[in-house]
Amino acid sequence: LAPRFTRRIAAMWTTAGCLVVVLALGLTDAFERAKAKDAITDFRVRTQNLHVDHIDEELDKLEKEFEHLSPPVETADVARTKARIRKLEGSRCPPKEVSCGGDWPECVHHLLVCDGIKDCHNGRDEDEKVCDGSVVKVGSSFRGIIHWHRCLNFHDHFSTVTITATKRSPFFTNRTFLRATVTREFGDDDTFTFNAHGYFAYAARKLVIIADDDAAKGILPLSTICTFNFGDNDHAECEIVQTSSREECGIARVARV
Helix, strand or coil: CHHHHHHHHHHHHHHHHHHHHHHHHHHHHHHHHHHHHHHHHHHHHHHHHHHHHHHHHHHHHHHHHHHCCCCCCCHHHHHHHHHHHHHHHCCCCCCCEEECCCCCCCEEEHHHCCCCCCCCCCCHHHCCCCCCHHHHCCCCEEEEEEEECCCCCCCCEEEEEEEEEEECCCCCCCEEEEEEEEEEECCCCCEEEEEEEEEEECCCCEEEEEECCCCCCCCCCEEEEEECCCCCCCEEEEEEEECCCCCEEEEEEEEEC
């Protein structure tokens, strides 16, 4: 019995040893698979990072090339474009009122613009650019060609308005009152100059020039109304109208000279 029992014990230990070896091999294989999986994941992440870095470099190159395709957009060009859009859209405010701008529709009366109190929610009615009096500073001259289509039988000719004096009351700052001279150039040696008075309304950005009573010398009394609607203080569209009836007689586009 002893030899048989010994053989059984030996067989059991052999089987147990085989099982241990098999389990060890299985654990090692599982560990190697997990390690390989981590390595593959790490490789993929590093590859994607390299790809993203490459894309960033290419985008930087494209941006630099794009910047060199044309000069940067000037602030004045942006202002003129916005002014044209506003002109095409038109005003949704009642007469004698002006829009505060922005996405929030709001209007304030002309008399509330540049009065020292912010009435617009965004404060635009007191903005420095809106209330800038240098647009009609003394010495400013605006010149353009008048095209007549009624009232007077004149050919198109140059006309120049020069500001000679200004006064802006501290109690009525939404307008600047002024004196001016107007010169009509009908030909090389044929000019006509007269004195005028008027004002600049900041809300409407309108320059109104009215001939003095004794200036017309028997010619139909006319006034000039120029609207600075090009996004700057240097260009304006003008109407020449009868002073009494406001009937339009001619139009002009003027520029600061």
